Amino acid sequence: xxDDAALIDITGLTKRFGTLTAVDSLDLQVxxxxxxxxxxxxxxxxxxxxxxxxGFLRPTGGRAGLLGGTADDLTIRARVGYVGGDxxxxxxxxxxxxxxxxxxxRGGIDPARVDRLCALLSLDPTRRIGELSSGxxxxxxxxxxxxxxxxxxxxxxxxxxxxxxxxxxxxxxxxERRDAGAAVLFSSHLLPEVEDVADRVGILxxxxxxxxDTIANxxxxxxxxxxxxxxxxxxxxxxxxxxxxxxxxxxxxxxRVVVDGSVADLMRRVAGYGVDRIVSRDEDLEDIFxxxxxxxxxxx
Amino acid sequence: xxxxxxxxxxxxxxLRQMLAERVRxxxxxxxxxxxxxxxxxxxxxxxxxxxxxxxxxxxxxPEGVLELMAASGGLVSPAGYLNxxxxxxxxxxxxxxxxxxxxxxxIAGAEREGTLEPLLxxxxxxxxxxxxxxxxxIVMVAVLAGVGTAVFVLLRGPFELTELSLGRLAAAxxxxxxxxxxxxxxxxxxxxxxxxxxGAIAAGAGTAAVTYLVFALSAxxxxxxNLRWLSPWYWFLSPSPLTDGWTAQALxxxxxxxxxxxxxxxxxxxxxxxx
Numbered sequence: 001x002x003d004d005a006a007l008i009d010i011t012g013l014t015k016r017f018g019t020l021t022a023v024d025s026l027d028l029q030v031x032x033x034x035x036x037x038x039x040x041x042x043x044x045x046x047x048x049x050x051x052x053x054x055g056f057l058r059p060t061g062g063r064a065g066l067l068g069g070t071a072d073d074l075t076i077r078a079r080v081g082y083v084g085g086d087x088x089x090x091x092x093x094x095x096x097x098x099x100x101x102x103x104x105x106r107g108g109i110d111p112a113r114v115d116r117l118c119a120l121l122s123l124d125p126t127r128r129i130g131e132l133s134s135g136x137x138x139x140x141x142x143x144x145x146x147x148x149x150x151x152x153x154x155x156x157x158x159x160x161x162x163x164x165x166x167x168x169x170x171x172x173x174x175x176e177r178r179d180a181g182a183a184v185l186f187s188s189h190l191l192p193e194v195e196d197v198a199d200r201v202g203i204l205x206x207x208x209x210x211x212x213d214t215i216a217n218x219x220x221x222x223x224x225x226x227x228x229x230x231x232x233x234x235x236x237x238x239x240x241x242x243x244x245x246x247x248x249x250x251x252x253x254x255x256r257v258v259v260d261g262s263v264a265d266l267m268r269r270v271a272g273y274g275v276d277r278i279v280s281r282d283e284d285l286e287d288i289f290x291x292x293x294x295x296x297x298x299x300x
Numbered sequence: 301x302x303x304x305x306x307x308x309x310x311x312x313x314x315l316r317q318m319l320a321e322r323v324r325x326x327x328x329x330x331x332x333x334x335x336x337x338x339x340x341x342x343x344x345x346x347x348x349x350x351x352x353x354x355x356x357x358x359x360x361x362p363e364g365v366l367e368l369m370a371a372s373g374g375l376v377s378p379a380g381y382l383n384x385x386x387x388x389x390x391x392x393x394x395x396x397x398x399x400x401x402x403x404x405x406x407i408a409g410a411e412r413e414g415t416l417e418p419l420l421x422x423x424x425x426x427x428x429x430x431x432x433x434x435x436x437x438i439v440m441v442a443v444l445a446g447v448g449t450a451v452f453v454l455l456r457g458p459f460e461l462t463e464l465s466l467g468r469l470a471a472a473x474x475x476x477x478x479x480x481x482x483x484x485x486x487x488x489x490x491x492x493x494x495x496x497x498x499g500a501i502a503a504g505a506g507t508a509a510v511t512y513l514v515f516a517l518s519a520x521x522x523x524x525x526n527l528r529w530l531s532p533w534y535w536f537l538s539p540s541p542l543t544d545g546w547t548a549q550a551l552x553x554x555x556x557x558x559x560x561x562x563x564x565x566x567x568x569x570x571x572x573x574x575x
Contacts, residue, residue, distance in 0.1 A: 056417055057575040078423035088414030092321060104313050105422040141418070 005031050006055065007152050007183035012062030015048050015207075022048040024063065024207040030183040030200075031078060032151075035174060037198030037215075038187040045207040046187040047085050053185070054082055066152055077221045081150035081177075083158040085187075087141040091130030095123060095140045102144050109147050117143040120169060134161040144154045146173055153177055153184040159193060171197045203292045210292050224263060224280060231274035242269050314419075314429050322402070329398055330447045336394070337451035340386045341459035344378065348460060351376035364519025377394055377470075378461045379542035382452070388537055390481040391448055392476050399441045399484035400504040406433035408491030408500040412574055420574070430566045434488050441480050449473030464542060471541035471550070478554035479536040485558045489565030494509065494560035494572050532557070 014019040021145055023045040024146035026240075030036040040046050051057045055071030069076045089098055095118075103109040118125050123139040131168040132140070138161045145153065153174065159167040174197055178184055188194050195215060202212040223246070230253045239248035239257060243265045248257045259266055310477050319326075319550060344390065347354065355374050366375075368388070374380045410416040420426060456462050487504030495503060509533040515538075518528035528534040535553045 051417075051574070054417075054421060056420065058571070058573055073427060074423040079423070080421070082418075084415065084417055084421070087418070089418055090321075090415050101313065101317050102422055105424050106420075107423075142416070145421075162442035 001114070007032050008036070008154075008185055009065035009294055011065065012065070013049065013052060013059055013064050015045075015052055016060045016062035021158055022207050023052065026204075026209055028209060029204055030152075030185050030210075032095050033178055034197045034200065035178050037194035037201040038204060039189075039191065039194055039201055040187075040204035042189075043206075044204040046204055047156055048207075049204070050084075050154055051141055051186060052184065053154060054080075055094065078148070079151040081148065081153045081155075083138075083141045083145045083155045085156040085160070087134075087138055089129050089137060089140055094128050095132070095136075095143075096125030098129060098140065099125060099147065100152065103147065106148050108266055113149070114143065114147050117146055117173075120173070121166060135163065135166070137200060137229035138162055139166070142170055142173070146177070149180070150177070151182050151184055153186075155184065156184045157188055158186070159188070159190070167193065172278060178280040199272050206293055215269070224259045226257045226263065226266070227257060227279040228257065228270060228275050229253060229277040229279075230255070230270075234284055235273065236267065238273065239266075242266050303531065312432065314424060315432035315436050318433055319439065322436075322440065326443060329444055333391075333394060333444050333448045334451050337386065337448045338455070340382070341452055341455055341461065342391075343385075344381055345460045347381055362520075366450055367519045368516050378463045379540060382464070382472075383537070383540050383542055386448075387476060387542065391416075392479055392536075395441055395444055395448075395476065395480040396483055396505070396508055396535065398444060398485045399437060399480050400501055400508075402437040402440060402490055403434070403484045403487035404500040404505065406430070406437055406488055407569060408495065408497040410518055411491075412497050417574060426570045427566055428527070430488075430569050431562075434485075434562055434566075437484055437488060438481060438541065441484055442477055443556075445473050445477035445480065448476075461484075465545075468542050470544050471546045475536045475541045475550040478558075479532050480523065481555050482554045484530045485561045485565075489561040492565035492569035494568070494575070495556075496575075500539050531532060 008028070008030035010026055010028040012026075013023055013026040014021065026045070026047070026049060028036070028038075038046050038049070048057065050065075052059055053066060053071065055077070064070065067076045071077050071080065093101070099114055103114065113123075117123075121139040121142060123136060123143060127136075129137060129140060129160060138158070140145055142158060145155070145158075155174070156276055158174075159170050167221065171193065174186065178199075186194065188197060198215055200214050201218065202209050204210070233253060234250040234255050236250075238250075239245055239255065244259045244261050244263070245266055246258045247258050248255055250256075257266065312386060351428065352452040355376055358375055366380075375384055396517050407416070410419075410433075416429075419429060449469055449472065452459065452461060452464070453466060456464065456469075483504045486507050489499045490503035491500030512533050514524050514527050515531040515533035518531070518534065528538075532554060535549050539549075541547060
């Protein structure tokens, strides 16, 4: 899809709080029909990016664009659904009253749609928000974000506090909106969740986007951890100078090898040495994730 | 459940919601204010019957003390009694507690509890949220000022306050409303500008206390006498609307503070970062 179809268009975004640069020259686009997973450790700038996109924070530089404009335009905000981190809704209100109020502010919403979402998430709208568990409060936040069938969804850790079954339900809702053509920016700490739902991911570190790729490409380059069990003692130097092998430890007849990218060269090298068994401990994207979190320069 | 339907966002949704959430609170405050006004009013016939002795006592007090109570004409006259017992202290202070509490919540309190962001994710502008919530605070202060005044209007006969015309009682009600609105507005404006809930309360309550002090000491200390024109308490109480009716001093100076404070606070709120 062409870049001009980006419904979320963040260009050169910088946000400083005094001397602290929370987001630094960030470029990030999310196209229609795409779920973009935003990953990063605490303090990486995920929430600052999202709050700036929603118009809660003013950019120090650059632009946080939505649907061809910014969140300051109310006609644009009407087409955006938002779940913030650390959901706090008016505790004194019943969930249904809050949803009715928000629906009124949005010019009215089909009650059947709200009922369906409440049923799907097993939310009792007659209960006061202050009496709800954090998971149930999260459900109210999710219903209000989805009830107007938004064209853009901005979700800051939307499944926090939900049990695995409900997490799956929320991810299904997110995919439904994506399939209906919405652009979704989805921040999370949970890599498996992002891996499961996102089409592309970006990894933020210290306010900078240190890696951005499709899940498929990241899988291609993901490191593999292989445990090879040989029929006899592992010959010394067997794993030297094999392209892609980043480390190898041997212990008697067992070798533990980490491979970056393709394992073809490794397989060719060990083919004649009587490998009895290969155990793959492929940790999916976790390695990439941690590498970008930990490396000082963000590279590998 | 059912939700509202319609083609466009309706104005007043933020104000209506704020008032709906506070109907019960407002009712209890109204009952308390009405009860206090009734007790003060019902005590007047007894005070009047021993008026001579009280006036003798009052003649020994320095002039400044009576001025402070807006009772230069004596404590036994209906105006002097109501000013000293109700309008110069108890009534505005109670309204101030309520007004500052509500105004501090409108922006700063909601921001601190975290409910402002979800609200502003809806297609409703910051300016609208600020102005509708400010209007909510002011409407509630007006209701309480009206309740206190209404007690004296309705029970003028039994309370032996018939010397006070309805116009003067109404002027006093509007005057106290404007006095309290000054500090309520400063609280709102400080919160909207990002002072935080504590800062907003400090702005409103602090200004009320300092300006009261200026007014109170102006009767005795020449330095403060020169500054008293700055005090909203002076605008309201010297002279009192109960004796002089609709005075320009009680009506216009408060507006000169209120309007710019609300405008500046709202503009600032529309431009700044949320916390």
